[in-house]
């Protein structure tokens with residue numbers, strides 16, 4: 001397993017939730033961090049917390065959905081060893097009921113934005129490094145249609161890029177299922193608790209994930225130099241149930 005000491009790890013979406021926990025674990029292993037997000041306040045809070053833990057942290061404000069801003073970000077950012085994308089909006093609803101604008105937005109967010117990130121990352125990641133996307137599991141085509149298509153798109157992107165960028169850069173994805181993170185900050189507490197219960201009852205392992213467990217999968221993929229083209233579900237086996 002490769003060591004992360006003094007490696008540079010950039011996380012688009014490193015200021016909150018799963019991305020922040022990836023940052024925290026990478027700092028604990030001696031990496032230098034670059035955090036990217038839209039909200040400068042959230043980035044500053046994350047930076048302070050990581051610096052308190054002894055990390056070297058640089059931040060950039062950019063909205064990955066704005067591809068001109070994304071290109072400027074990649075122009076300004078130094079070379080990195082590992083790049084993580086946490087970008088991917090989600091939705092609920094089937095193909096018949098979901099508004100076309102929502103379907104388009106989620107596929108644009110999950111698929112096309114990550115395609116552009118992959119294209120730009122190809123010139124930014126040092127040989128021996130890796131690119132890790134965030135896919136997802138749990139939703140079905142009939143109840144989260146565009147999220148489902150977006151996740152399939154990310155999984156295909158990973159396979160294509162893994163071959164195109166080999167042998168210099170490995171490309172993988174982590175697929176979480178529904179997890180309590182700040183992603184759901186606008187959901188009322190009662191609804192959050194009810195949703196967590198519903199997932200815990202559906203997941204064969206009978207609970208939802210700890211954010212820490214999700215983050216560990218990203219670090220594993222950074223450090224294992226012989227894994228590429230894979231999407232690893234960290235989902236308690238949710239897709240195995242009836």
Ligand SMILES: NC(=O)c1ccc[n+]([C@@H]2O[C@H](COP(=O)([O-])OP(=O)(O)OC[C@H]3O[C@@H](n4cnc5c(N)ncnc54)[C@H](OP(=O)(O)O)[C@@H]3O)[C@@H](O)[C@H]2O)c1
Pocket residue numbers: 012013014015016017018019036037038039040042062063064065086087088089090134135136137175176177178179180181182183184
């Ligand atoms: N939590 C779940 O239940 C779950 C399940 C399956 C998959 N996922 C996926 O996991 C990823 C991260 O989720 P999370 O739970 O960690 O959410 P989170 O706590 O809301 O964190 C998302 C991070 O991404 C940044 N971000 C979001 N949109 C961005 C954009 N357009 N450009 C740049 N940065 C952006 C956010 O910062 P700013 O808001 O400041 O930009 C934040 O740092 C998402 O792709 C989500 O779809 C989550």
